[in-house]
Amino acid sequence: MSLRINDVARAAGVNRETLRYYERRGLIEQPDRSPGGHRLYDERTVQTLRIVKAAQRLGFTLEEVADLIEVGRRRGRDSGLQARAQEKLIEVEARMADLTAIRDNLRAALDAGCDDLHRCASSDGCPLPFVEITTRKAHA
Incomplete structure (x- = not known):
């Protein structure tokens, strides 16, 4: 299922600019594009955005969240979250x-x-x- 930017932003409780910023920072993966050039996201993007917002509420900085996500991508499931x-x-x-x-x-x-x-x-x-x-x- 492909979601457009407004749908993802609304589902994750962020605005479009935040979504684009997280995309530039590498917190969320670059989305596919429609033939018309519109960003097309998947449900995992919504989940990732919710994870980012929850981690920030737990006191993690955006830099720390980005690092956790990147380490998780490289290692699989073990992102070092426990430590x-x-x-x-x-x-x-x-x-x-x-x-x-x-x-x-x-x-x-x-x-x-x-x-x-x-x-x-x-x-x-x-x-x-x-x-x-x-x-x-x-x-x-």
Whole structure:
């Protein structure tokens, strides 16, 4: 079954420009063309687009998704997803820890009634860890 660009975009929940961009990036294979020059896609393209969007929602960058797809094409079914998902999980957990610390610091600042950063920073009772925040190594 051949699908035209609008049908594929609609089925995958992306716009036509996104579809063309993914095509240029090699995330989806170059489609066949009709005698009139229209792109003709198959159902696998819809599936691939859905995979790309789902992987992005899981925190993978487009570059990482492209790499997973390419490795999968070369190796068959083993794209290294297990190892990469484990790495991504570690990244996500680190970001969650950072966000938890940010939330806790903001709550403490609100509870303490901090209204002026300079006054708060020079106060012994300031709950914001200015020194720790500025000297702590950020997660990538």
